[in-house]
Every structure is written in C-alpha cells, then in structure tokens.
Amino acid sequence: MDDLLTSPLHDRHVALGATLGEFGGWSMPLSYPDGTVAEHLAVRGAAGVFDVSHLGKLVVAGPGAAEFVNRCFTADLGKIGPGHAQYTLCCTESGGVVDDLIVYLVGPDEVLAVPNAANSAQVAELLRAAAPEGVTVTDRHTERAVLAVQGPASAEVVTSALGGIDLGGLDYMAFLDAQIDGGSGVRVCRTGYTGEHGYELILPNDGAGPVWDAILAEGAAPCGLAARDTLRTEMGYPLHGQDLSTAITPVQAGSSWAVGWDKPEFWGRDALLAERSAGPVRRLRGLRATGRGVPRPGMDVLRDGERVGVTTSGTFSPSLKTGIALALIDTAAGVELDDTVTIDVRGRALEATVVKPPFVATHVR
Incomplete structure (x- = not known):
C-alpha cells in the first residue's frame, strides 16, 4: 500500500494497532483491536471518532x-x-x-x-x-483532515476536546468556524453518517493530531471504516458505488428527497423528471433477515424461486443481531413492504422481510 495516500493521523492509527485497508485511493483504518462490533456499539451508546480525512474538500x-x-x-x-x-x-x-x-x-x-x-x-x-x-x-483534498465524532455523548466530547467551544445553538446540518489552541481554525458541522447525534470537524492537517488525541482523552472510542459501514447500513444511508452509482439513479435509490424538483436547472434534471413521471423500474428496499446468515452486496433476491432483485449492501447488524441488506427490487415484481423474500447467500436461501429503512431508530436530529 506504499502508493496510497495517507491521513495526517496515519502514525497514530498504526500505534493504536489499527487494521488498515485501501479505500478510495487512501490507506485508512478499517478497525481497531477491540473490533467492529465494539466500535459500532460505542457509537450507538456513547461516542466514537472516525478519521475520514480521505473525503474530498x-x-x-x-x-x-x-x-x-x-x-x-x-x-x-x-x-x-x-x-x-x-x-x-x-x-x-x-x-x-x-x-x-x-x-x-x-x-x-x-x-x-x-x-x-x-x-x-x-x-x-x-x-x-x-x-x-x-x-x-x-x-484541498490533501491539506485538510476530517474527524467525525458520533454518538449520544458527542456534544460533550467535542465541547471539551475543543476547549469549551459552545455547540448549544448548532442545529442539525449547521456549522460554525472557530479557533482552537495553537491558532488552527476548525469548521464544526453537526452532521454525520451514522444516524446518531454527531459532528464532523474539518481542520488543517497540522492541527488534526492534537484534536484526535483530545477526543480520545475524552473517552471516545477510535472507530474504523468497517463500523462506519455497519452504522450507515442500519440507517439505510447509501454508499456510492453500491447503492448509488452512474447506473443507479436517485429515483431508484430512494434519494428523491435530495432533488430540488422545482429548480429550473441541475445536471440530469430532464432525465430524472422523466423517470419520476414514468416510475422507476426498480427501487431500493431494506431486507431484514429472519434466518441465520449474513447478506453481502451482489446477491440475488428471489420470491417464489424467481429473481426479483439484487442486494447492493449487506452486513451483520450489531444493534439488531441479525443480517440486514439494501436491495434493488424490480417494481414489476410487485414486492411490497412486509413481504418475505429469500437471498441467495452462496447457494443457501436466507429468508428476509422487506422493510423500509432505517432498520433502527434514528437519533440524528
């Protein structure tokens, strides 16, 4: 992985014993020694911190x-x-x-x-x-770090780690710019990718290490991209390249809420208006396994032996202790919420119920 880009926190991840992997051309932490399930539950129960410096700026x-x-x-x-x-x-x-x-x-x-x-x-x-x-x-892709502090205790963690910064009036999807010790500027936005109350901090590379250390000192668990994936899947949040892509439109993926349909102009407007009017040929649905097994992306979804779709994301849900998936289901198949389907898990049929995500209650607002 010598040719991959690295986060300004790379040495800290190595010191913590992180398992590293390639993600979007970067070497990033996938998990830490306590494991993905422990990291996931730390975010749901208290607070975790993710290094997501690979995100563009x-x-x-x-x-x-x-x-x-x-x-x-x-x-x-x-x-x-x-x-x-x-x-x-x-x-x-x-x-x-x-x-x-x-x-x-x-x-x-x-x-x-x-x-x-x-x-x-x-x-x-x-x-x-x-x-x-x-x-x-x-x-500014390689000049700025991004830290995501997520979980019910995230406000207290960020407030203390940033020297008493006032977050009390920061609404969901609002941000503020502040100065921290050493003179570094930090942009703090109340958002995230886990379904929990949380904050994303954007700051210069040279200020990232001390802030990361301070966040850990406040009790946040270091979390890798594997836990980020299980957390976002529980919420039904799409991952580009799987649940959204150049071949999967927002109308198909249930992301029409992110389209300003009344705007006179945006890239893809005419095609999306036409698809919305005609109705998509497939829709993204949630599948909650009722048997033992873990679905993964790219598995066939069947009803009465006939293929009706394919999974786009799939994982074990640490919160529900069962397999969950997102799947593109053919609209012509007439599959409805609460219907039972099967997922072909490497030749074994895994029964699942069709549900509307999120799979767990959201706390994001």
Missing part, C-alpha cells in the same frame, strides 16, 4: 459561486442560508449519480463541497469545466 469561490453550484447539483441551495450544509447529488445528464456529497454554504461567493474520496477528482473536473469566468474550484 473542494472550495468553489468567486462571484455567484453558490448560484453556480446550485445549477450543477440536485438539492436546492436556496433552501438553506450561510452557515448551513446540505446533502446533494452530482448527476450525469442521464440521471446516474457521479457522487453524493455534502456542500457547506459559506456565503453567496463561497461553497465547500465534500465529495467521496474516489470521486473527488471527477467532481472537481466537472465543476471546473462548467464554472463561469471568475469562479474557481480549488482542491
């Missing part, structure tokens, strides 16, 4: 930068004000999803876009190609 700036971004991505930036963030989608003209990302509205002339690691360069290229004169797209 694109600064779009210049006259009318926010209006420009709003003409590109699906969600309506006009519905939020400066100091707030928004989940949105970068789509192809045919309606497929290049990436799902968070955008931070700093002001009318500046937006910070946070795409997934593997897609960051492509999103930057698309924005640069479309940008009007005076609007620049600057890639």
